[in-house]
Amino acid sequence: MIRAALAALLLLAAPALAEVEVQEVTSPGGIDAWLVEDHSIPFTALEIRFVPGAALDRAGKRGAVNLMAGLLEEGTGDLDAQGFAAARDALAAGFGYDASDDAVSVSARFLTENRDAAVDLLRRSLVEPAFTQEAVDRVRDQVLSIIASEATDPGAVARKTWDAKAHPDHPYGRPIVGTRDSVTGLTRDDIVQAHRDTLVRAGLHVSAVGDITPEALGTLLDELLGDLPAASEAPMPGDAGWSIAPSVEVVEFDIPQSVILFGHEGIERDDEDFFPAYLLTHIFGGGGFESRLMEEVRVERGLTYGIAAYLAPREYAEALLGQAASANDTAAELVDVVRAEWGRIAEGVTEEELEEAKTYLTGAYPLRFDGNANIAQILVAMQMDGLSPDYIDTRNDRIEAITRDDIARVAEELYRPEDLSFVVVGQPEGLQPTN
Amino acid sequence: MLKRLAFSLALLAAPAAAQPVDDVTTFTLDNGLDVVVLEDHRAPVVVHMVWYRVGAADEEPGVSGIAHYLEHLMFKGTDDLEPGEFSRVVAAQGGSDNAFTGPDYTAYFQRVAADRLGLMMEMEADRMRDLQLDDRDIATELRVVQEERNQRIENDPSALFSEQRDAAQYLNHPYGRPVIGWMDEVESLSLEDAVSFYERFYAPNNAIVIVAGDVAPDEVRALAEEHYGPLEPTADLPERRRPQEPPQLAERRLTYEDPRVAQPYLVRTYLAPERDAGEQETAAALTLLAEILGGGQTSELATRLQFGTGEALNVGAFYNGTAYDDTTFGLAVVPAPGTSLEEAEAALDRELASFVEEGVDAEQLERIKTQIRADEIYDRDSVRSLADRYGRALTSGLTMEDVAAWPDILQAVTGEEIVAAAREVLNRDRAVTGYLTGPGTAPDEPVADAPTPASAPMPDGPASQEVTP
Numbered sequence: 001m002i003r004a005a006l007a008a009l010l011l012l013a014a015p016a017l018a019e020v021e022v023q024e025v026t027s028p029g030g031i032d033a034w035l036v037e038d039h040s041i042p043f044t045a046l047e048i049r050f051v052p053g054a055a056l057d058r059a060g061k062r063g064a065v066n067l068m069a070g071l072l073e074e075g076t077g078d079l080d081a082q083g084f085a086a087a088r089d090a091l092a093a094g095f096g097y098d099a100s101d102d103a104v105s106v107s108a109r110f111l112t113e114n115r116d117a118a119v120d121l122l123r124r125s126l127v128e129p130a131f132t133q134e135a136v137d138r139v140r141d142q143v144l145s146i147i148a149s150e151a152t153d154p155g156a157v158a159r160k161t162w163d164a165k166a167h168p169d170h171p172y173g174r175p176i177v178g179t180r181d182s183v184t185g186l187t188r189d190d191i192v193q194a195h196r197d198t199l200v201r202a203g204l205h206v207s208a209v210g211d212i213t214p215e216a217l218g219t220l221l222d223e224l225l226g227d228l229p230a231a232s233e234a235p236m237p238g239d240a241g242w243s244i245a246p247s248v249e250v251v252e253f254d255i256p257q258s259v260i261l262f263g264h265e266g267i268e269r270d271d272e273d274f275f276p277a278y279l280l281t282h283i284f285g286g287g288g289f290e291s292r293l294m295e296e297v298r299v300e301r302g303l304t305y306g307i308a309a310y311l312a313p314r315e316y317a318e319a320l321l322g323q324a325a326s327a328n329d330t331a332a333e334l335v336d337v338v339r340a341e342w343g344r345i346a347e348g349v350t351e352e353e354l355e356e357a358k359t360y361l362t363g364a365y366p367l368r369f370d371g372n373a374n375i376a377q378i379l380v381a382m383q384m385d386g387l388s389p390d391y392i393d394t395r396n397d398r399i400e401a402i403t404r405d406d407i408a409r410v411a412e413e414l415y416r417p418e419d420l421s422f423v424v425v426g427q428p429e430g431l432q433p434t435n
Numbered sequence: 436m437l438k439r440l441a442f443s444l445a446l447l448a449a450p451a452a453a454q455p456v457d458d459v460t461t462f463t464l465d466n467g468l469d470v471v472v473l474e475d476h477r478a479p480v481v482v483h484m485v486w487y488r489v490g491a492a493d494e495e496p497g498v499s500g501i502a503h504y505l506e507h508l509m510f511k512g513t514d515d516l517e518p519g520e521f522s523r524v525v526a527a528q529g530g531s532d533n534a535f536t537g538p539d540y541t542a543y544f545q546r547v548a549a550d551r552l553g554l555m556m557e558m559e560a561d562r563m564r565d566l567q568l569d570d571r572d573i574a575t576e577l578r579v580v581q582e583e584r585n586q587r588i589e590n591d592p593s594a595l596f597s598e599q600r601d602a603a604q605y606l607n608h609p610y611g612r613p614v615i616g617w618m619d620e621v622e623s624l625s626l627e628d629a630v631s632f633y634e635r636f637y638a639p640n641n642a643i644v645i646v647a648g649d650v651a652p653d654e655v656r657a658l659a660e661e662h663y664g665p666l667e668p669t670a671d672l673p674e675r676r677r678p679q680e681p682p683q684l685a686e687r688r689l690t691y692e693d694p695r696v697a698q699p700y701l702v703r704t705y706l707a708p709e710r711d712a713g714e715q716e717t718a719a720a721l722t723l724l725a726e727i728l729g730g731g732q733t734s735e736l737a738t739r740l741q742f743g744t745g746e747a748l749n750v751g752a753f754y755n756g757t758a759y760d761d762t763t764f765g766l767a768v769v770p771a772p773g774t775s776l777e778e779a780e781a782a783l784d785r786e787l788a789s790f791v792e793e794g795v796d797a798e799q800l801e802r803i804k805t806q807i808r809a810d811e812i813y814d815r816d817s818v819r820s821l822a823d824r825y826g827r828a829l830t831s832g833l834t835m836e837d838v839a840a841w842p843d844i845l846q847a848v849t850g851e852e853i854v855a856a857a858r859e860v861l862n863r864d865r866a867v868t869g870y871l872t873g874p875g876t877a878p879d880e881p882v883a884d885a886p887t888p889a890s891a892p893m894p895d896g897p898a899s900q901e902v903t904p
Contacts, residue, residue, distance in 0.1 A: 019478065040477060041815050073732075082742060085732035089802040092809030111809055138741070141748055141772060148697040154590060254694065257585035288531060289510070289522045299519065302578030305586050325586050356527060363529015367546060370478035370648075371816045 020369050022379065022389035025214045027221035033206035034379045034389060035217050038372060044115065044210035045372040047380040048106040048225075051203035052315055055101040055171045055237040057194070062171065063178015064186055064194040067136075067143055069099035071191060072106075074135035076124040081135055084125065093118035095125065101171055102315045103384065104198045109373065112211045119224050126199060127227045131191050143183050150175065154259040154425040158323075161251055162244075162261045162423045170240035172317055197234035201225060207379035209372040240317035244421045248335070250433040251425045258331035258426030259323075262309075262338055264419040266320035269313040269385050276402050276410040278311060283357045284345045284415075285309025285322055290356070292345065296337055297324065303334045320414065331428035339417060346415035348408035362396040459825075460652035461835055464659060466668040467640025471825050471835070472655045473647035475818040481648035482819050483555040484544040485563070486826040488643070489636040491614040492538040492677055492759065498628045500616015503536040504580055505629045509543065510534075511572045513565040518572050521558055528554070538610055539759040540830035546819070549649040556644075556662035563637055564666055573626055581622065584615050592693035596702075596871045603687045603867045604704055607678045608760060638669035643829050647818035675832075677760060680706065687867045696873040700749075700769040701776050703783070705866040707764040710756040710841075712833050718756035719844045720856035721764055725754040726803045727795060727853065728787075729766065733802070736766070739786040746774045746782045757827045764860050776870045784863075791857050795850030807845050 023035045054065035073088075073095060074081040088095060091114040096107040106126065110118035150156035160175055167173035177183070204225065208217050242265040267277045285293040285308045293307045309322035326334040349357075369375050382391060424431060460472040491502045512518040525532040530547030545555045588594045598613050605611030615621070644663065646655050683706060710718040728735050729752025732742075740747035749769040755762060766787075770779035814821055828838045 038477060041812060043812055043816075045816075082733050082738065086798075086802065089731070089733065089806055092806050094813075109813060111812060138745075144772075145698045145748055145769070152695045152697045256589045257582065259590075288526055289519060290526050298579055299575070302575040303582070305579055305583035325582065325590070327582060327585055356523075360526045360529055363527075363548065364531070365529070367478075367480050367529060367548065370480045370818075373816055 019366075020375060020392065022392065023214055024389060025208075025217050025221075027218040027226075029222040029226045031201065031204065031206065031221040031225055033208055033217060033221055034383065035207070035212070035214055036209045036372075036375055036379070037211075037213065038209065039211045041372065042112040042211050043109055043372070044112070044208055044212045045376040046106075046108040046110075047207045047376040048108075049205040049380055049384055050104040050106075050198050050200065051102060051205065051384060052237060053101055053103040053105075053198060054099045054176045055316060056197045056232065056234045057171055057178075058190075058197070058234065061178075061182065061186065061190050061194070062174050063143065063176070063183040064190045065104065065198055066099045066176050066178065067140060067183065067186060068131075068191045068194040068198070069097045069104055070139050070143065071131055071135055072097045072125050072129050074139060075130040075132055076128050077130065079124070080130070080132070084121070087121055088118075091118045091121065093121070095122055097125075099176065101176060107377075115212070115216075115220075119220055123224045123227075126224070129195065131188055131195070133188055136186075136188050136191060140183060140186065143177055144180060147175075147177055147180055147183065150177070154253050154255055157251055157253065158259045158261045158423050158425045161249065161425070165244045165247075165249070165421070165423070166242060166319070167240040167317060168243055170316065171237060172240040172314070193233075196229065197232050200229050200232050202231040205380050205383035207376045207383070209376040209379070237316055240314075242317060246419050246421055247434045248422045248424065248431065250428060250431060251423065252427065253425050255328075255426050257325050257327050258424050258428045259325050260331060260334060260425075261321065261323050261423045262335075262420060263319055263321035264416060264421060266311050266313060266318035267414060268318050273406075273410045273413075274311075274313070275398050276406040277414050279354070279357050279361065279399060279402055280345070280349065280407050280411055280414065281309060281311050281320065282361060283349050283353050284341070286357075288360075290360070292341055293322070293324075293338070296341055297334060301333070301337065303330050303337070307334075307338075328427045329429045331424060331426065332431040335422055335424070335428075335431060338422075339420060342415055342420055343417040346411050346417060348404065348411045351404060354402070354404055354407060358399055358402070361399050365396055459835070459839075460655075462652075462656060464639065464664055466664065466666055467638075468659070468663050468666070469643045469829070470655065470659050471643065471645045471822075471829070472650065472652045473645070473818050473821055473825070474650065474652070475647065475815070476649050479549045479649050480546065481549040481552050481646060481650055482544060482546050482822055483552055483559070484542055484645040484647075484822055484826055485559050486540050486542045486643045486645065486830050487637060488539075488641050488675065488830050489541055489632075490537050490539040490830070491612065491616075492609040493636065493675065494609065494612070494632070496609075498616075498620060498624060498632075499612045500580070500614075500621040501624055501628050501632050502541055503615050504577065504621070504624050505632050506534050506536045506541050506543075507576050507580060508568055508573060508629055509562055509566060511566075511568055511576065513562050513567050515561050515565065516558065518569070521562065524554070524558065530555075536614055537827075538614060540826065542826055542830075544822075552646065552650060552655070553658045553662065556658050559644075560662040560666060563639065563642065563663075566633055566637075568626060568629065570626065573629070577621070577624060580615070581618070584618055584621060587615065588613070589618070592691070592695045593871060595693065596691045596869060599689055599691055600702060600704060600867050600869045603689055603869075604706065604763060605680060606683075608680050609677055610758075610760065610762075635669075635673065638672065639663055639666045640668040641672055643826065645822045645826055647822040675759070680761060683865045686863045688869070689867070690870040690872060692872050692874055694874050696871055698769060699776055699870065699872045700767060701780055701783075701868065701870050702765060702767045703780075703863075703866055703868045704763040704765040705860050705862065707754065707762055707860045708756075709758040709760065709762040710828075710831070710833060710837065712837055715756075715833075715837060715841060715844050716848070716852070717856055717859075719841070719848050720852045721754045721860060722756055722845065723800070723803060723848050724853050724857055724860075725752040725764065727799060728752040728790070730803070733799060735790050735796075735799075736768075736783070736786060739789075740768065740779075740782055744782065745771055746779055747771055757831050757833070759831045776872065780868065787857075787861055791854055791861070795853050797850065800850055800853075804846055807842065811842060 093110040098105045307324035312319040532545040534543040736750040751767040753765045768779045
């Protein structure tokens with residue numbers, strides 16, 4: 001009974017359209033932002049990205065941008081760290097500061113009734129951070145603690161090992177937090193320089209969603225960001241390259257379950273084959289229970305709790321990556337299955353797999369646009385990817401247009417079992433390292 | 436301030452603020468199924484959740500982990516659905532689905548386009564009564580659960596530490612057992628264990644359906660009656676009564692040493708009352724106490740130990756009052772370089788004593804209350820988290836009235852009541868104090884020079900005792 005009903009529904013699963021209207025706003029001072037107005041809840045979610053981010057760390061100063069981002073909420077002008085926190089809390093505003101290699105991120109939310117005061121406080125943290133020596137030393141100790149902890153965290157060790165092999169001569173090859181030596185050596189001047197290098201109007205992306213008009217947003221942008229310098233003083237990073245020779249590397253670690261990373265070079269976000277590659281990789285290792293990897297590794301064999309593969313197109317390098325974890329006595333089997341599946345996906349997909357993936361991806365897309373905070377994050381990510389607002393309306397059509405021939409062609413180029421590398425952290429039994 | 440899991444706009448740990456009541460509708464079907472509807476018409480999306488009033492704390496001794504294992508098996512098919520078909524159908528609608536198990540609840544949910552709600556109800560109603568399990572599927576899934584335990588617990592010293600502390604905290608109550616189960620018991624869970632647990636607890640009169648999103652209450656009622664209405668209730672649902680804790684007469688202490696620990700820290704948990712139906716005042720005071728002691732840069736412990744004496748790198752306080760039985764109030768200190776765990780603990784006790792003498796800073800309390808009020812606005816941005824809040828409350832013995840009353844109860848708490856709650860609860864004779872250390876971490880050795888070690892620099896409260904499939 002149920003199955004009959006389902007079959008009917010599968011056919012008419014026409015996706016709803018995302019009901020968001022993006023307005024492109026330019027402030028009187030010339031700062032661009034994307035806005036979705038929604039006055040049903042009296043607050044605004046704001047997302048800001050300064051591009052690039054920690055990839056601008058100067059030579060020998062790895063960790064400077066990360067530490068700088070952590071210090072933005074540690075005081076400004078006559079407000080020390082606690083004074084700043086008290087002022088923010090009294091306004092019931094929320095500010096978040098974070099750094100990745102590709103961006104310094106600022107996320108904020110504030111009530112309409114407190115908007116002006118909240119924006120002024122946020123401005124002070126971005127434009128006039130105090131970076132007192134006391135705060136630098138205190139937060140530096142927090143970072144050193146994180147660095148020490150990551151040294152014994154198998155997931156962090158796996159990523160660090162992978163990145164160092166992939167990009168030995170680029171900031172991507174070294175952890176964003178820096179090393180114990182580099183962070184210990186950072187001075188207040190280094191932090192000031194990292195701030196000057198990254199928080200600039202060139203490479204700025206902004207989105208706002210919620211209870212705010214285009215006019216009010218324009219004013220806000222100039223107040224908040226108008227006093228930042230126009231451009232960075234730092235030399236822009238170059239391409240990160242790709243240096244991993246196909247290999248299996250084992251990092252010995254006394255843990256019961258091996259952590260496994262795998263992959264090879266990927267595809268650029270603006271490559272014309274990105275859409276087929278994305279769909280293909282969804283079929284191979286996308287989230288949820290339906291991917292080939294989940295089916296073969298978890299459902300069929302019980303070798304892992306979770307396994308996924310994904311495209312990671314970044315500003316200076318593109319990767320096709322996967323990860324999983326498996327008990328030491330089954331890790332080698334998992335590696336074998338991944339290799340076999342990597343070869344099988346290179347031969348393309350079935351018509352049924354293609355249709356299921358299209359149905360899922362086109363149906364899921366409009367569901368992402370719920371909530372001011374979610375929408376603001378989507379919009380700023382689109383800007384970082386170089387997309388225009390009409391992408392929202394055309395994206396599903398581009399997915400629908402992909403044929404099995406497209407997939408077959410891209411699969412053969414993109415998935416190359418002979419280039420596959422593994423980094424395994426643990427004590428995998430019977431797994432032969434190749435270097 | 437930097438934390439590994441840094442970005443947190445959630446200013447308050449879990450204040451369980453309710454949405455303005457006019458957006459909430461509830462009704463009960465004839466078979467005892469409770470239904471809650473939370474309206475949000477901004478996007479054509481709906482979250483459909485089924486919460487069962489059963490969790491790991493309702494397991495019999497010897498089969499720890501059976502509630503969670505059953506949750507995995509609920510995706511393995513019914514008389515009408517093939518194994519895995521449930522999730523395939525949801526995905527074919529562009530939706531996502533998952534489930535999670537806690538000490539007091541087991542919950543299943545889907546997020547789909549609003550016009551697919553009926554299909555979700557059809558499938559959830561089907562597996563509420565007609566689960567059908569096959570030997571091979573369940574054996575493979577048991578390996579998956581063991582890998583989940585490896586990933587969440589065995590590979591993570593701070594999770595093992597948390598498990599040991601919980602076991603020490605509860606001598607008699609099943610909250611002392613991990614939700615995912617002890618590994619040796621998980622390994623021997625059987626089909627019969629799962630089926631008997633399922634037949635005992637999965638019934639419409641032991642469940643709550645929560646629908647949140649772009650729906651109208653009338654439409655939800657009609658769909659619920661169509662799909663869930665025909666299900667027979669279970670006549671003899673077991674009374675929900677777990678073994679309770681005997682009076683704790685002596686302080687309990689433990690040190691967990693693990694070579695993977697790079698950053699030592701200490702956690703103290705005190706046995707504490709939870710929110711009770713019609714009687715949430717003490718829990719409200721403790722909720723505010725946790726904010727006052729450990730909520731962010733201006734908290735008492737941050738002011739005193741991070742910014743004041745510099746003895747701590749990080750501090751935290753946590754209290755989750757939404758539980759069926761007695762819960763815990765927790766404090767955590769990550770010592771600064773050069774401060775030993777013993778010194779950090781002495782500093783913690785010194786400052787707690789001083790705080791109880793000096794009382795609550797009125798401005799700080801007002802800031803916290805302001806944020807709680809603001810959260811009632813911010814929380815409306817995510818109906819999923821609102822739905823979660825109702826689900827947790829209603830499976831913990833609270834009523835809709837309790838949920839609605841909670842924000843006002845929080846606002847009414849006074850500084851004196853907070854101090855009184857602190858005096859009552861912060862008693863070391865009813866506490867477990869745990870140290871997490873690496874090997875040979877000499878008491879006065881600066882952290883950065885410690886030999887190896889590691890784990891989360893900041894324990895963000897009890898490793899969430901919640902596991903998913």
